[in-house]
Amino acid sequence: MQKKLLTMAVASALAVPVVAFADVTVYGTIDTGLRQQGKIATAAGGATTDSQMTVTDGLRTTNRWGLKGSEDLGGGLMANFTLEGQYNSDTGGGPGGLATTGTVDTTAGTTNTPITASTSGGLFARKSIVGLSKGGNSVDLGRDYTVNFKSQGIYDPMSYTYTGITPTAGTNTAGVRSSNMVTAGFRFGTGGVRVDYALGEVVGQNSWGTRTGFMGDFAFGPATVTAAYSSMKDATAGVNTTKTTNIGGVYGMGAFTFRAGWSKTEAEGGTDTPMLVLGVQYGFSPTLNGRIGYYDTKFESNASGAELGKSKLFILALDYYLSKRTTTYVEIDRRTLDGNQDAPTAGSLADGATAFAVGLAHSF
Secondary structure (H helix, E strand, C coil): CHHHHHHHHHHCCCCCCCHHHHHEEEEEEEEEEEEEEEEHHHHHHHHCCCEEEEEEECCCCCEEEEEEEEEEEEEEEEEEEEEEECCCCCCCCCCCCEEEEEEECCCCCCCEEEEEECCCCCCCEEEEEEEEECCCCEEEEEECHHHHHHHHHHHCCCCCCCCCCCCCCCCCCCCCCCEEEEEEEEECEEEEEEEEEEEECEEEEEECEEEEEEEEEEECCCCCEEEEEEEEECCCCCCCEEEEEEEEEEEEEECCEEEEEEEEEEEECEEEEEEEEEEEEEEEECCCEEEEEEEEEEECCCCCCCEEEEEEEEEEEEECCCCEEEEEEEEEEEEEEEEECCCCCCCEECCCCEEEEEEEEEEE
16 A cells, blocks of 8 residues: 555656556665775875775665566466666765767768767666566566676675675676666576677667677576676677676575675776675574675786786675564675775775675665
8 A cells, every 4th residue: 555655656746647557566775874994095006095984875785766567468478567766865866877878880980979868867777678478488678687697696695785895796797787678588497598688779780789698597406506698799890899707606505505606707908807706694593694705806908818906805794684674784894905906096995995884774
């Protein structure tokens, strides 16, 4: 009832007839806390550092809100949609920036110019899909997460919590999300495959700027394994310039859950980022959960293979569930950095940066 009342309020605010939203679910999360971050560089290179206390925004669970719904078309066939956006809980601000919708192939030999749409910050930039499903099979159109992001989420040491700290949500995920995408998923028994294809929308060059991805996962007993691969062509020359690979698994043993994985993005003419992750989770009780995560990322020249820098993150977190929807948490993390990762600019972290945070997260 409360969600339907909220839906009516949203519909009124958007000046849309309430009847159109009769079966829509409004959902979201809000996560805010306090964080003490040490060793922030006051100048490039990290020779001088200072600390900072902040009110956090979505540290454990990214702050989001969305609308989703489905319609039974008969015979088990469902029509579905999801619209999801992001906001800042510490300031009340919304998403910023313009959405790129494609590039124009103007004249041979010239650089293509991106087309940016004035979207006022991309209201539903997190997810915007419509599709059909039947059983475990589905086809969706729009903006969605990449197969690499979904695969990595299975073996991420923190299960994609604390993404405001850990690197997995932005490293080796083939962009986290793709716009202009067609996705098909198929489930069979304890396994499944997923294929996605993102259009580049370059006028006159249909293959430029495209990304093709494949993913598989399979569970047997207490273990699940997964792998994904994506290949992206640039929007100015139409060649395969970026390839992303993910492989990992999760294993449950009593109150323990172990996770491990490896991933790598190979950017032609740029930087390769091999990353190893390890983690263990322990359920002390139905209301108290602990996690330890380790993330080891290297930055290498794609052309020569030379190491440019390293980043290692160790994180320890405790989550206490006050209810099904409300969680309080405490975490501590430490980074060791080397090369081009060690405070390259003022305001970035230096080697040995340690932080401590406490917060409260609620879902609705």
